[in-house]
Amino acid sequence: QKEVEQNSGPLSVPEGAIASLNCTYSDRGSQSFFWYRQYSGKSPELIMSIYSNGDKEDGRFTAQLNKASQYVSLLIRDSQPSDSATYLCAVRMYGNYQLIWGAGTKLIIKP
Amino acid sequence: DTGVSQNPRHKITKRGQNVTFRCDPISEHNRLYWYRQTLGQGPEFLTYFQNEAQLEKSRLLSDRFSAERPKGSFSTLEIQRTEQGDSAMYLCASSYTEQGITEAFFGQGTRLTVV
Numbered sequence: 001q002k003e004v005e006q007n008s009g010p011l012s013v014p015e016g017a018i019a020s021l022n023c024t025y026s027d028r029g030s031q032s033f034f035w036y037r038q039y040s041g042k043s044p045e046l047i048m049s050i051y052s053n054g055d056k057e058d059g060r061f062t063a064q065l066n067k068a069s070q071y072v073s074l075l076i077r078d079s080q081p082s083d084s085a086t087y088l089c090a091v092r093m094y095g096n097y098q099l100i101w102g103a104g105t106k107l108i109i110k111p
Numbered sequence: 112d113t114g115v116s117q118n119p120r121h122k123i124t125k126r127g128q129n130v131t132f133r134c135d136p137i138s139e140h141n142r143l144y145w146y147r148q149t150l151g152q153g154p155e156f157l158t159y160f161q162n163e164a165q166l167e168k169s170r171l172l173s174d175r176f177s178a179e180r181p182k183g184s185f186s187t188l189e190i191q192r193t194e195q196g197d198s199a200m201y202l203c204a205s206s207y208t209e210q211g212i213t214e215a216f217f218g219q220g221t222r223l224t225v226v
Binding site: 004008032034036041042043044045046049088090092097098099100101102103104 | 142144151152153154155156159161169200213215216217218219220222
């Protein structure tokens, strides 16, 4: 079992709708969770971080963390074509400095 | 520009040659990371520095790879005797940890092609 799992997609969402991206992780000691956006040929760009259970909102983005179920999700409201990218979930375990990454979910927003 | 800077952006080299990449982190960040990414995969951890000390190195990193961070500022990643399997995007990230909150920011990456 991979440590951080994401559905590779592609996930196709109409413009203006809500895009929902999910990530599960295997280590219960994980304490920090991050969502990065990566456009093709570019480097990852941090869009959200979340450290405690519940929801965290930033503009059109909401991150949701459920440590009991070991999943973290990202919701994108009012999806725009510019949101089309690969979304990477990254997890840091307690006492460890490196990030463990999922393979990413490709999101396509259809105009 | 106060972001993470990587040079060069692209490097094409012949198999067997040595290559060196440079990363300039965000100035107030004390931690620096190197990752490698291939198509369709998430970044793969290579090594990590806190200030000038290299604190962690991936088991996947062969002896052909070496990284330095003299004076705790910029870092270099050298690959000796390159192989075609080394072709990838090499990513550098930096972070500053405060009260348990650590957010890592990436440079533009160096795309290496070994022919």
